[in-house]
Amino acid sequence: MTQTETHLESTVGPGAWHDPGALRTLRILHRSGKLAAEYRAVPGLLSRMPQADLPAAGQLLSRLDPTEVRRHAPDVPVVSVAVTGHSTVAPVVAPLTAELARHGLLLEPKVAPYGAYVQDLMRPSDEALPQLTLCLLDAYTVFDDVTVPWRAEDVEAAARAKLSLLAGAVRAHQEAGRGLLVLNTVPLLRRFTHQLVDLRSRARLGAVWREFNRGLLSLADQHPSVVTVDLDPLVGEGVPAREPRTAQYARARLSDPLLAAYAREAAHVVRARLGRTRKVLVLDLDGTLWGGVLGEAGPHGIELGAGLRGEAFQDFQRTVRQLGSQGVLLAVSSKNDDGPVREVLKGHPAMVLREDDFVRVNANWKAKHDNLRDIADRLGLGLDSFVFVDDSLFECGLVAERLPDVAVVPVDEEPALHPSALLADGWFDLFELTEADLERAGRYRTEALRQEFREDVGSYQDYLEGLGIEVILRPPDESELARVSQLTLRTNQFHLATERLQVPQVADWTAHPGRHVIAVRALDRFGDHGLIGALFLRREGELLRIDNFVLSCRVFSRGIESACVAAVLDFARSTGASAVTGRYLPSPRNSAFSSFYADHGFAVLGGDGDDPDAVHFRHDLATVAPAPAHLRLDAAFGPFDAATDGHGDK
Known part of the structure; x- marks a missing residue:
């Protein structure tokens, strides 16, 4: 263990989670010239870093020379990524660097010149093929081909032409055997919709735009090595699609927050491509799957089903069950007596999850990390296949410290936020669901x-x-x-x-x-x-x-x-x-x-x-x-x- 790793263990041990000093530590390593030598400590730092600090961390990490990092950490997997697009795409490199580093990966980017995406996709295969190509699209991909004055019908014609061009470029990319390609759907900006003053035309433009995005999504159905990241859910959660000044002056047509969210999704694609998809979801019970403490309140006194919080816990269980229906193995690690836990799992009328939904229920008074090891041994799976969810920061910190291969998801006392916390990192994302997953x-x-x-x-x-x-x-x-x-x-x-x-x-x-x-x-x-x-x-x-x-x-x-x-x-x-x-x-x-x-x-x-x-x-x-x-x-x-x-x- 390096001196930096020892310091990390002492400062973010059990009882802590988000470490506001993690970015400061990263900056100290950068200024001292030790960041490349201490790269193995970076995932631990980033995992404890508040989400808002990750873009700044990415700026520091993107300045590292990948060759220097590999000299100190030759076992760190390197991911070569070509980044191209319709507009300025360089701003995605820093957040993508941070997101990959969170998962113990080192980005080796190659950024294309402005607007070179069609030529990049159609260029014949060369010797140094990237593992992944990101092709960033934005609203100007279509609107740059629309002249003023315009109507919805003009946008429709431009969108169809651009989709046809993209389809041909994607086909050429795939037929040349150039590997995995990531596209994205394109948010429709208010600055365009409201240039149309009549509401019927706006509605027509919305329908045209959705058809364009449907075409982009369908390219993933046509080509197994193409992934289309849907940006609508990100914008729907409040991520701004555009920052007017950088869009105008720097031709960066997707906002920095949206690029950061996109980078996280792209990192999930890389992780799935490298076989790092998780298989097992281990859940705490008290405060996680239901409210209250079972040992104190009894099976009929826990918060579940009735009341606003009880409904929120029930909704979280629905999220978990949905994951379980797609092949994610569900298990329990809870500090509780086994009998009352089984009683709730079998008979509580508000339980969405039942005993048969879990492949293993460890309800005892052992340490959580020991229970996780037991579950791994009984399932014959490595701990790097596990995700652990608990509302106790102490338990989360202890598991993270003792079992660093386990992905730890801390949740707090607000059950309405549990689904977002669980789904934020796409731990179970895979390319295609098979019969083997369902069974x-x-x-x-x-x-x-x-x-x-x-x-x-x-x-x-x-x-x-x-x-x-x-x-x-x-x-x-x-x-x-x-x-x-x-x-x-x-x-x-x-x-x-x-x-x-x-x-x-x-x-x-x-x-x-x-x-x-x-x-x-x-x-x-x-x-x-x-x-x-x-x-x-x-x-x-x-x-x-x-x-x-x-x-x-x-x-x-x-x-x-x-x-x-x-x-x-x-x-x-x-x-x-x-x-x-x-x-x-x-x-x-x-x-x-x-x-x-x-x-x-x-x-x-x-x-x-x-x-x-x-x-x-x-x-x-x-x-x-x-x-x-x-x-x-x-x-x-x-x-x-x-x-x-x-x-x-x-």
């Missing part, structure tokens, strides 16, 4: 039955044999491509090459001659695990390469990963391959599996010139170990095309 809670409840079975048998081998595991390997059908993509985006531990693939990239693998995507499914006596892994294989002459192997953390240590390797080796030998190679690309979260291939009979080859960061392994197929005896393996890789050249192409 997740049921599968984790089934996992609890497996845990009970494990506790009832003598040895771990007896447990494995009693599970009756079946592993099924098949090429995915079209409906499963989104799930395979999601596994590459969200899995961090057993992800041997840590390559994040969007649906079109997975589809390209399945269609490419000489390549195979193999979906891994598993089931046992307690139920169907679903699609829990994927192998990406590539044939090069007599070699079969495992380019990537990803497996859900909830099925670790049951022999499934060994069964997959055995199936690949059998497939290779049956199709005339002379050897199988495996590729391991180190990441901050997959180090536990660095020896996976070596443990399965592969010899270490080291790196190569084309892939210097990866470690390569080779299996000569002389002796192929069978799949573990406690499970049944059903593998069918599909037709094999041997007519490939050295790149796996015909």
Whole structure:
């Protein structure tokens, strides 16, 4: 722990949350020239910083040389972002720098010249592709093409023409394989609507504008690697769309507060792209899900349902249940006696959430951080998958201190503000909701039955044999491509090459001659695990390469990963391959599996010139170990095309 981190722990420990001195500390580090060296302490500082201070923090952080930061913190992930747009876009860099730094990421921006967005999107692919392109649009994207005097019909014609131009530019960007693109809807400004003096024309202009924004939103439906951030909800919450002076003199057509809010949304997109979406929401009870203290008021004395505050707590429960219906795992960590808690969850007439909505209820008098560890262990998930909500600043501070991987959301005594606090950071945002997401809670409840079975048998081998595991390997059908993509985006531990693939990239693998995507499914006596892994294989002459192997953390240590390797080796030998190679690309979260291939009979080859960061392994197929005896393996890789050249192409 650095001196700065030690200072942070002592000044923002349990009992504190927002630290008004955090910005001052950041400024001191900047003036002393130590900010790059202390970059690992920055996320902690920003997490305690009042929201109003983040833009100023971003100004300081954006002055850092990314190369200098990487020298001191080589493990900090770098996110390269190209920023372009219709007007001046440079002001978004500072807030985006701060928002990414909050999540432990380092921004490497490339800002385009004024108004160059169409050329930027249509430019052919170059060598140094950014991970993300932000294309900022504003009302002048349309109105700059409208001449005075104008009517609503003139704006309609300009909007249609601009939407057609944008659609072509986006298509060119995506067909060139230039990665993730973020657009935005455009607020309609009063300064334009009220230039029309008759109310019917204003209404017509509003309809025209909504159709333009609908077209921008539909581009995300047409292209899986396009995201359109809707700015209407931000403006609807009171964020000003425009500042007249900067709009006029600096051509910065979106206000600084709106750019800050947009930057937060864009950071959520980046986080989802890097597989950092959270999966588990752990909630306190007293003061969080209901008002009052259950141990003092009793089950019928808590604030819930009746009265204004009771209705507000009920509304927060509706928000939580909505998240749970989309695959977010819900759990409880409460300092309470278990019996009364169960009584409320089962029978209180005003409860929106019921006992069956939670995969785990820890109601006891243990420390909250110990309860969170217990929930993580029982679910088989890392703490970096957790979000914790509590109305006690002491408990929030203690969990943040003891479990820094957990995202902590403090709420206060005003329940009407609980939903906004929970949703502010988009912790559970993902690119596409799949059937596996909708079935997740049921599968984790089934996992609890497996845990009970494990506790009832003598040895771990007896447990494995009693599970009756079946592993099924098949090429995915079209409906499963989104799930395979999601596994590459969200899995961090057993992800041997840590390559994040969007649906079109997975589809390209399945269609490419000489390549195979193999979906891994598993089931046992307690139920169907679903699609829990994927192998990406590539044939090069007599070699079969495992380019990537990803497996859900909830099925670790049951022999499934060994069964997959055995199936690949059998497939290779049956199709005339002379050897199988495996590729391991180190990441901050997959180090536990660095020896996976070596443990399965592969010899270490080291790196190569084309892939210097990866470690390569080779299996000569002389002796192929069978799949573990406690499970049944059903593998069918599909037709094999041997007519490939050295790149796996015909």
